[in-house]
Amino acid sequence: MVVVLQPVTLESNVHPVNPKCKPSPVLIPAVDLTDPDAKTQIVKACEEFGFFKVVNHGVRPDLLTQLEQEANKFFALSQSLKDKAGPADPFGYGNKRIGPNGDVGWVEYILLNVNLLLASTKTAAVFRQTPAIFREAVEEYMEEMKGISSKVLEMVAKELMIEPQEKLSELVKVKESDSCLRMNHYPEKDKTPAKEEIGFGEHTDPQLLSVLRSNDTEGLQICLKDGTWVAVPPDHSSFFVIVGDTLQVMTNGRFKSVKHRVLTNTKRSRLSMIYFAGPPLTEKIAPLSCLVPNQEDCLYKEFTWSQYKSSAYKTKLGDYRLGLFEKQLPFSISNV
Ligand SMILES: C=C1C[C@]23C[C@@]1(O)CC[C@H]2[C@@]12CC[C@H](O)[C@@](C)(C(=O)O1)[C@H]2[C@@H]3C(=O)O
Numbered sequence: 001m002v003v004v005l006q007p008v009t010l011e012s013n014v015h016p017v018n019p020k021c022k023p024s025p026v027l028i029p030a031v032d033l034t035d036p037d038a039k040t041q042i043v044k045a046c047e048e049f050g051f052f053k054v055v056n057h058g059v060r061p062d063l064l065t066q067l068e069q070e071a072n073k074f075f076a077l078s079q080s081l082k083d084k085a086g087p088a089d090p091f092g093y094g095n096k097r098i099g100p101n102g103d104v105g106w107v108e109y110i111l112l113n114v115n116l117l118l119a120s121t122k123t124a125a126v127f128r129q130t131p132a133i134f135r136e137a138v139e140e141y142m143e144e145m146k147g148i149s150s151k152v153l154e155m156v157a158k159e160l161m162i163e164p165q166e167k168l169s170e171l172v173k174v175k176e177s178d179s180c181l182r183m184n185h186y187p188e189k190d191k192t193p194a195k196e197e198i199g200f201g202e203h204t205d206p207q208l209l210s211v212l213r214s215n216d217t218e219g220l221q222i223c224l225k226d227g228t229w230v231a232v233p234p235d236h237s238s239f240f241v242i243v244g245d246t247l248q249v250m251t252n253g254r255f256k257s258v259k260h261r262v263l264t265n266t267k268r269s270r271l272s273m274i275y276f277a278g279p280p281l282t283e284k285i286a287p288l289s290c291l292v293p294n295q296e297d298c299l300y301k302e303f304t305w306s307q308y309k310s311s312a313y314k315t316k317l318g319d320y321r322l323g324l325f326e327k328q329l330p331f332s333i334s335n336v
């Protein structure tokens with residue numbers, strides 16, 4: 001099964017020689033996690049796109065509906081009530097400002113740390129404004145997302161013959177795992193003439209991988225290796241997996257963290273929920289020795305997840321964050 005993605009016809013994507021030439025559609029795999037061939041499809045997709053769709057995932061549909069309804073109710077509260085849970089620091093309610101370094105978008109959001117649901121004052125304030133059922137649904141959803149991300153990582157480890165086989169999945173299963181959940185609400189932009197604007201600017205996700213689900217409103221785009229942006233058709237009953245920077249490092253660049261962005265929709269609001277599966281803060285991140293037997297071939301220096309996160313928070317959304325952690329190879333072109 002595949003998903004057909006259409007290249008976005010922005011000026012920069014028009015064929016340089018023949019501007020009328022229509023860009024060809026891109027086929028992204030839709031992986032059924034119960035398919036015996038799933039692990040091969042996942043690895044291929046992570047190498048080619050850093051992105052794939054997951055179908056037949058086993059998460060009960062009424063949990064998705066309920067969480068979506070409760071999140072919509074939160075975003076429908078008055079601005080002054082929502083602001084009681086903000087500004088995001090980074091957790092809690094945020095509006096238009098993304099991160100601490102001046103990035104903005106047409107989005108409001110709630111960012112929650114899996115282990116600090118009530119320990120963070122801002123997050124606790126989210127749940128004070130909302131019925132208990134919201135927190136219960138968030139907790140159940142986070143457990144499901146932990147399940148999907150660890151399953152995907154288990155399959156990756158099997159296919160790449162990583163030893164021990166639980167090496168990757170354990171990083172997100174342990175209670176110290178530094179995972180987050182973000183709910184993004186992109187209000188419809190009532191504009192004449194209709195004009196798309198940036199909802200969430202282009203970036204890669206810093207963690208191991210992200211599991212994304214949205215309502216049926218389009219807006220998400222991913223960037224292919226050749227720089228073409230393609231629109232991802234929404235599918236509210238499936239999940240999309242996004243490879244993050246940390247998995248790029250651990251696979252020594254074999255998997256690429258995919259650049260993605262969200263454009264606003266002029267007709268309907270978009271609601272997305274994205275789970276960022278992160279390792280424990282003290283975890284040492286480096287290319288896995290079973291994938292890179294010769295130390296000299298490692299493209300990245302070792303760092304802890306905590307170091308990477310602090311460094312990421314000093315960058316702007318669209319910066320290439322891994323640059324600081326790349327090794328200077330002795331015979332790279334720049335050294336000749
Ligand atoms: C501008 C920023 C926002 C961000 C932290 C950062 O300094 C750079 C990475 C951003 C990002 C992208 C993926 C996730 O949405 C996020 C929660 C994350 O872990 O890294 C955000 C950060 C954020 O919004 O706080």
Ligand SMILES: O=C(O)CCC(=O)C(=O)O
Nearest residue numbers: 182184200220262272274
């Ligand atoms: O809202 C979306 O579809 C994507 C959001 C995203 O990329 C993020 O929160 O990091």
Ligand SMILES: [Fe+2]
Nearest residue numbers: 203204205260
């Ligand atoms: Fe993202």
